[in-house]
Amino acid sequence: MLAFALTLLVSFPAPEVSINVFGVLLTFSLNFSTLTILLTSLLAAAGMDWLLQSHPDWEGQVPRLVSARHWVVPVLTTFVIGVALENFQGEVFWWVAYILGSLLLLAVFIAEFNVAKVDGIRHPIAMIIVTGLSYALFLLMVVAIYSVNLRLYIRLPLVAIGALMVISRSIYLRLGAWYPLWGLACSLVVSEIAVGFHYLPLSPLQAGLIIVGLTYSLTGVVSGIKESRSGLDFWAEPVGMLGVLTLVGLIWF
Secondary structure, X not given: OHHHHHOOOOOOOOOEEEEEEOOEEEEEEOOXXXXXXXXXXXXXXXXXXXXXXXXXXXXXXXXXXXXXXXXXXXXXXXXXXXXXXXXXXXXXXXXXXXXXXXXXXXXXHHHHHHHOOOOOOOHHXXXXXXXXXXXXXHHHHHHHHHHOOOXXXXXXXXXXXXXXHHHHHHHHXXXXXXXXXXXHHHXXXXXXXXXXXXXXXXXXXXXXXXXXXXXXXXXXXXXXXXXOOOOHHHHHXXXXXXXXXXXXXXXXX
């Protein structure tokens, strides 16, 4: 958060980086805010890893794979905070977003620390908080991405990576195991929908609600398959959530 505060004082000209991919010229602008978001996201992962070293269950010997799964939500949180602060820069709302972002990041670190102990008394509550925050942050991320005028080749990987992070983390919290192929397949479906929304006259909030509803539904489908559910028990959660969020997005917004 100190790094984000420094963006009010430090700046430099934004150089443009051009890459030629199969005859297509891709141009990226690297300003100070963009670099800050990338570096603070890495810092959030390192900070979460450092906190887990003090967890009483591991006594400083945290398996790397176990530690890595707790980086997802802090990194996503930091990215969303950075994007929000960049959009509000120069306005009074910047300080509101900064204070709320600081509290949100603190809550995420606490929840991830408590969800690390599977048999702990705080684990169920922490798991609900982490899952809810993941989808809320993904919604804010998608809305922010669709609110700015980004080219499709920039917008698409951001949505795909965010969906992969949220789906993989949610599946693990539900089932207690990683299913990378399922996560990749689900993120590919979300990416295809995101491509279509790029050309439709939808508001950022409408696109965000539908994409998040689809992401949650796909997570529910994977969980239902792995838990061998069938019938109404299988379809009620994914179809219900997708239908509710789609109706909310299309009718009220």
